[in-house]
Structure formats: C-alpha cells, structure tokens
Amino acid sequence: xxxxxQLMLVSHALQGIRGGQSGxxxxxxxxxxxxxxxxxxxxxxxxxxGRAEALRGQLVARKPPPAADALLCTALALxxxxxxxxxxxFTLVNQAVEAAKRxxxxxxxxxxxxxxxxxxxxERDALVTATDADPVARWNHPAWWxxxxxQDHPAHWERILQANNAHAPMALRVxxxxxxxxxxxxxxxxxxxxxxxAGSHGLELARPVPVHALPGFSDGxxxxxxTAAQQAAPLLLHALDLTQPLRVLDACAAPGGKxxxxxxxxxxxxxxxxxxxxxxxxxxxxxxxxxxxLGLSAQILVADASRPQDWWQSQCEGLPFDAILLDAPCxxxxxxxxxxxxxxxxxxxxVAQLAQLQRHILQALWPLLKPGGRLLxxxxxxxxxxGDLQIQTFLAHNTNARLLPSPGHxxxxxxxxxxxxxxxxxxxxxxxxxxxxxxxxx
Numbered sequence: 001x002x003x004x005x006q007l008m009l010v011s012h013a014l015q016g017i018r019g020g021q022s023g024x025x026x027x028x029x030x031x032x033x034x035x036x037x038x039x040x041x042x043x044x045x046x047x048x049x050g051r052a053e054a055l056r057g058q059l060v061a062r063k064p065p066p067a068a069d070a071l072l073c074t075a076l077a078l079x080x081x082x083x084x085x086x087x088x089x090f091t092l093v094n095q096a097v098e099a100a101k102r103x104x105x106x107x108x109x110x111x112x113x114x115x116x117x118x119x120x121x122x123e124r125d126a127l128v129t130a131t132d133a134d135p136v137a138r139w140n141h142p143a144w145w146x147x148x149x150x151q152d153h154p155a156h157w158e159r160i161l162q163a164n165n166a167h168a169p170m171a172l173r174v175x176x177x178x179x180x181x182x183x184x185x186x187x188x189x190x191x192x193x194x195x196x197x198a199g200s201h202g203l204e205l206a207r208p209v210p211v212h213a214l215p216g217f218s219d220g221x222x223x224x225x226x227t228a229a230q231q232a233a234p235l236l237l238h239a240l241d242l243t244q245p246l247r248v249l250d251a252c253a254a255p256g257g258k259x260x261x262x263x264x265x266x267x268x269x270x271x272x273x274x275x276x277x278x279x280x281x282x283x284x285x286x287x288x289x290x291x292x293x294l295g296l297s298a299q300i301l302v303a304d305a306s307r308p309q310d311w312w313q314s315q316c317e318g319l320p321f322d323a324i325l326l327d328a329p330c331x332x333x334x335x336x337x338x339x340x341x342x343x344x345x346x347x348x349x350x351v352a353q354l355a356q357l358q359r360h361i362l363q364a365l366w367p368l369l370k371p372g373g374r375l376l377x378x379x380x381x382x383x384x385x386x387g388d389l390q391i392q393t394f395l396a397h398n399t400n401a402r403l404l405p406s407p408g409h410x411x412x413x414x415x416x417x418x419x420x421x422x423x424x425x426x427x428x429x430x431x432x433x434x435x436x437x438x439x440x441x442x
Contacts (some may be wrong), residue, residue: 004098011071023341044342052077054137067105144348163412170208220294228429233261246270251305254283256290274298320370329380334431387433
C-alpha cells in the first residue's frame with residue numbers, strides 16, 4: 001500500500017475523531033487488511049497531536065479547512081521527532097503532499113500543504129524550540145487535563161503523562177480453572193513468546209501478538225486484560241465463603257472480562273450466581289461471546305444499572321446480592337495509552353458529569369446489597385473526582401457504609417504505593433481506582 005494512501009486514511013480517521021467519533025469506530029471503518037498499519041500510524045499521530053497543532057500554529061496564521069488541517073497535522077505529528085519518526089521526515093512530507101494532490105477535499109490545498117511542510121523541513125529545529133514552552137505541545141494532552149493531573153497527583157502527574165504517551169504492554173489473564181500460570185508460560189515459550197508473571201493471575205508479553213496466535217485462546221485458556229483490571233474479582237470475592245450459594249451483580253459489565261474473572265476465580269462447581277448488566281444491547285452481546293469462549297455462564301440482562309426498578313424485581317426476584325461489582329462509566333483517563341483518542345475527545349465538563357452519573361448509580365445499587373455484603377467500586381480513571389472524592393462523598397451520606405482496606409488509585413508505572421492494600425497489579429499496568437465498601441447491619 002503506498003504511504004500516501006496510508007497517510008490519507010490516517011488523516012480521515014483524525015478528522016473523524018475531531019468530529020467526535022471514537023478511535024475504535026474510525027479504525028473499524030478502514031478495510032481489515034489495511035487496519036493494522038493505519039491504526040499504528042494513527043496512534044502515533046494522536047500521541048503527538050499537541051506538538052503537531054502547536055507547530056501548525058507556528059506555520060500558519062489561520063487554521064486551514066478541516067481536511068487540509070488533518071493531513072497537515074498528521075504529517076507534522078509523524079515527522080517532528082526524527083528519532084521516533086516511522087519514515088524519514090523528507091519521505092513523509094513528499095507522501096503527504098501526494099496525498100493532498102489525490103484527495104478530493106485537499107486537492108485545492110495541496111500547494112499550501114506543500115509550502116507549510118517544506119518550510120517545516122527547513123526550519124524544524126527553530127519551530128520545535130518555539131513550541132517547547134507550550135505544555136500541550138510538550139505533554140500532548142489538553143491543557144485542562146494537565147491542570148487536573150497536577151492538582152490531583154502533584155507528586156506523580158509527570159509520570160502519568162509520560163506513561164500515557166508510551167505503548168501499553170499486552171497483558172493476559174490465565175484461566176486457572178484450565179491451566180496454571182507456569183503451564184501457560186511454557187505453552188508460550190514453545191512458540192517463542194516470552195512472558196513474565198504479573199500479579200496472581202497475569203502474564204505480560206514481551207511483544208504483542210494477534211489473539212488467534214495465543215495457545216488455547218479459542219478454548220478459553222486465557223483472556224486479554226490489563227493487570228490492574230485483574231484485581232477486581234479477587235478484591236470482591238476475598239473472604240467470602242465460595243462454598244455457599246452467593247449472588248453477585250456485575251453492573252456495567254460489557255465486554256465481560258470482569259464477569260468472566262468472577263466466575264473463573266471461584267472454585268470449579270462453586271454455587272456462584274452472577275448477574276451481568278449492560279444497558280447497550282450490542283455491547284451486551286460481547287458478554288455472551290466472552291463467556292461462550294471461556295465455557296462460562298451467567299445471567300445477562302440488557303438493563304440500566306441506575307434504574308433497578310426496571311429489572312431487580314422482574315428479573316432477580318427482588319433478592320439482595322451478596323456482592324456487587326460496579327465498574328462505573330468514567331472518563332477512561334487511566335487507559336489513554338491504549339486509547340490515545342480519549343484525551344482529545346473528552347471535555348473538562350465531562351469529569352463532573354460522569355462523577356454525577358457514578359454517584360447516581362452508587363446510590364441506586366446500594367439498597368440491593370444485603371447487610372454484611374460488599375460493593376467494589378472501580379473506575380479506569382486517575383481523576384480523583386471519579387475515585388477518592390467520589391467515595392468520600394458516598395461515605396459521608398451513607399452511614400451504613402464502611403470502607404474496607406482498598407488499593408485506591410493505581411497510578412500507571414508506579415508500583416510502590418503505600419497503604420493497607422498494596423498495588424498487586426504488578427507489571428506495567430493501567431491507571432485504575434478501587435474502593436471496597438461493606439454494608440453494616442441495620
């Protein structure tokens with residue numbers, strides 16, 4: 001595939017993200033054969049978009065039309081750092097100009113794009129230096145995001161931003177009902193795949209591979225899941241008597257990774273009844289697919305966790321749950337290294353809006369928990385409004401709730417946190433938050 005065509009597709013994807021589409025959606029719109037290469041370039045563009053936009057601001061006085069700007073910023077994002085550029089900057093510039101000439105929406109701007117990029121090649125060092133003082137250019141995150149991290153994590157905000165711009169490792173969760181960590185490591189070694197143990201159920205691959213290349217994947221031996229997310233099931237089920245019948249609710253369950261881990265974590269044949277909720281029907285289908293591959297079963301409901309009046313009595317007989325896992329909707333600020341589009345799609349106002357939704361779901365589900373039961377609240381966010389502050393507010397308004405020892409905020413790249421519950425995720429994990437609540441007797 002010619003590089004100019006790849007750059008055209010990447011710029012189209014960037015334009016879609018700027019228009020509000022998710023990175024997943026724009027990549028899935030690309031032909032399957034071309035998708036891996038386009039995604040790799042797109043992710044690099046998104047991880048350098050702040051710098052690219054700052055450079056564009058140095059080159060032009062007025063922002064170009066959307067299609068021309070997307071192509072110009074694509075080229076600048078890929079070419080500005082000569083050490084990390086996927087191709088020689090001169091080649092990238094030539095091919096970007098070729099893409100401009102061939103694109104219907106950019107043909108009229110081809111000479112303009114050519115002039116901008118040729119000037120960039122001539123004055124690269126001076127232009128980069130002129131943008132170094134811009135925090136958005138330096139960190140490749142929106143200004144509001146940087147401010148929020150500095151406020152929430154004054155000792156770690158730079159490390160978080162650095163982690164966000166790195167490539168995330170491929171982490172696996174071994175289904176220990178089917179094989180052990182050591183056995184699966186040997187299976188990987190047999191096909192020359194190196195993996196290190198990360199946590200009590202996880203392995204971290206030295207290099208990513210397609211899931212169909214993983215031994216036993218279709219037979220349910222293993223799942224792809226970050227080691228921070230792998231803490232949910234052990235935290236919730238710890239100290240519960242898994243030999244007795246237990247009712248567990250997994251709210252906001254799609255795509256089913258944590259639902260599956262709850263079932264895997266219980267001993268084979270344990271009387272564990274799991275109800276998995278998902279408000280979106282298409283995402284709910286992914287829970288079915290996940291459990292079917294692993295040979296597991298659960299009650300799956302297309303329902304809104306914030307409206308138990310619609311499903312608790314009719315589908316669950318109004319019986320209280322022994323344990324509830326609430327993986328609440330959030331900004332996903334802890335997983336932007338895997339989804340670099342998130343930082344550019346989110347708005348500052350989203351944090352407060354999502355915190356309000358989380359608060360509403362917490363209050364709606366709390367009455368469904370039996371006295372003595374446990375609720376594990378978690379988000380894949382590093383913002384304290386969706387973590388520490390959310391739980392402190394909940395505890396202040398619910399005197400029958402007690403906070404049990406919990407990991408709290410897990411910071412990407414930092415495994416030395418102190419406290420009653422250490423960071424057991426190990427490996428190079430994503431950003432996450434965990435709070436384990438227990439309901440007292442009336």
